Amino acid sequence: MPELPEVESVRVGLEQHVLGATIASVDVLRDSVARRSVSPSAFADAITGASIDAAVRRGKFLWLSLDADAVALSAHLGMSGQFRVYRDDVPVPHSHCRARFTLTTANGPITLDFLDQRTFGYLHAESFVHTADGLAGGLGSASPLVPESVAHIGRDALDPALVRSTVLTQWRRGIRGIKQLLLDQTIVSGIGNIYADEALWRARVNPVTPASALTGKATGGLLDATQQVMGEALAAGGTSFDALYVNVNGESGYFDRALNAYGRGGEPCARCGRPLQRAMIGGRSTHWCAKCQPVGRRS
DNA sequence: AGTAGCACCTGATTGC
DNA sequence: TGCAATCAGGTGCTAC
Numbered sequence: 001m002p003e004l005p006e007v008e009s010v011r012v013g014l015e016q017h018v019l020g021a022t023i024a025s026v027d028v029l030r031d032s033v034a035r036r037s038v039s040p041s042a043f044a045d046a047i048t049g050a051s052i053d054a055a056v057r058r059g060k061f062l063w064l065s066l067d068a069d070a071v072a073l074s075a076h077l078g079m080s081g082q083f084r085v086y087r088d089d090v091p092v093p094h095s096h097c098r099a100r101f102t103l104t105t106a107n108g109p110i111t112l113d114f115l116d117q118r119t120f121g122y123l124h125a126e127s128f129v130h131t132a133d134g135l136a137g138g139l140g141s142a143s144p145l146v147p148e149s150v151a152h153i154g155r156d157a158l159d160p161a162l163v164r165s166t167v168l169t170q171w172r173r174g175i176r177g178i179k180q181l182l183l184d185q186t187i188v189s190g191i192g193n194i195y196a197d198e199a200l201w202r203a204r205v206n207p208v209t210p211a212s213a214l215t216g217k218a219t220g221g222l223l224d225a226t227q228q229v230m231g232e233a234l235a236a237g238g239t240s241f242d243a244l245y246v247n248v249n250g251e252s253g254y255f256d257r258a259l260n261a262y263g264r265g266g267e268p269c270a271r272c273g274r275p276l277q278r279a280m281i282g283g284r285s286t287h288w289c290a291k292c293q294p295v296g297r298r299s
Numbered sequence: 300a301g302t303a304g305c306a307c308c309t310g311a312t313t314g315c
Numbered sequence: 316t317g318c319a320a321t322c323a324g325g326t327g328c329t330a331c
C-alpha cells in the first residue's frame with residue numbers, strides 16, 4: 001500500500017501485533033525480495049533470533065527495530081506490498097507471498113507474511129545511522145536513528161520535525177513542474193501519485209506549473225493541503241480500490257470514496273462541475289481541473 | 300547538479 | 316475466443 005496513509009496503517013498493525021515478539025524463523029519464498037541484502041540466507045541470518053522493539057515509518061519507508069537498534073529489518077511495499085498477520089488459522093502461503101516469518105510471543109506463535117504481486121517491494125536487514133538533526137528518525141520510535149537506506153529521504157508530511165520553510169524553499173528552487181517536486185521523496189516523503197493530485201486539486205495549483213514560478217503563498221497552501229489530505233486519508237484507513245491494498249488484517253480503507261481528482265478524469269469537478277482532465281505527466285497519470293487549477297496562477 | 304528516461308515485475312482490463 | 320497493448324498507490328540507476 002503505497003502512500004503514507006496506507007503505510008502508516010500497516011505500521012500501526014505491525015505495532016499492535018508483533019512488538020515484543022522474537023523472530024524464530026524466516027522463509028524467503030522469492031529470492032529477489034531480499035535483493036538488497038548479500039543473499040537471502042544472509043538476510044535471514046541477520047534477523048533470526050532477534051526481538052522486535054519498534055515499528056517505525058518515515059514516508060513510505062517502514063522498518064522494525066531489532067535488538068535495541070542493533071539491526072533494522074526494513075521494508076518497502078513498492079507498488080503492491082502487503083503484510084499479513086495470522087495467529088490461529090495459518091493459510092498455505094499465497095502465490096504472491098515473498099517471505100514468511102514465524103514469530104514467538106508470550107501468547108503463542110504468530111505468522112507474518114510479506115506479499116507483493118508486482119515485486120517492486122523489498123525486505124532488507126541493515127545498519128542504522130544517526131539523523132542529521134538528532135531528532136526521532138520516524139513515527140513510532142523516539143530513537144534518533146534511521147536505517148541506511150532511509151537516510152536519503154526527507155521527513156514526511158505528517159512528521160512534527162518537518163521544517164516548513166526548508167520545504168517551501170526547496171520546492172520553489174525546482175525547475176520541473178510542481179507535481180514532480182511533490183513526488184520528490186528527498187524534499188517531503190510520503191507523497192505519491194494519488195495524494196499529489198489530491199493536494200494540487202485542493203490547493204488549486206496546476207500540476208505542470210514550474211515550481212519556481214509559484215508564490216510563497218501558493219507553496220504554503222500546497223503544503224497545508226498535502227497535510228490535510230494525508231491526515232484525512234489516514235483517519236479513513238487509507239485509500240484502496242481493490243484487494244491489493246489492505247492492512248495487516250486484510251481490511252481495506254475507504255478514502256477512495258473521498259477522492260476529488262485521482263482516477264476521476266472526465267468526471268465533473270466537485271467545485272465547478274467542469275470535466276476533470278487526465279494526462280500522463282512525468283510518466284504518471286495526472287488528474288486536474290483546468291478551470292480551478294489554471295496554469296500561471298499567482299496565488 | 301539536476302533532470303529525463305527507463306528498468307524492474309505481475310496481472311487485470313481494454314481493444315482489435 | 317484469443318492475443319496484444321495498455322495501465323497500475325514506486326524507486327533508483329543511467330545517461331545526458
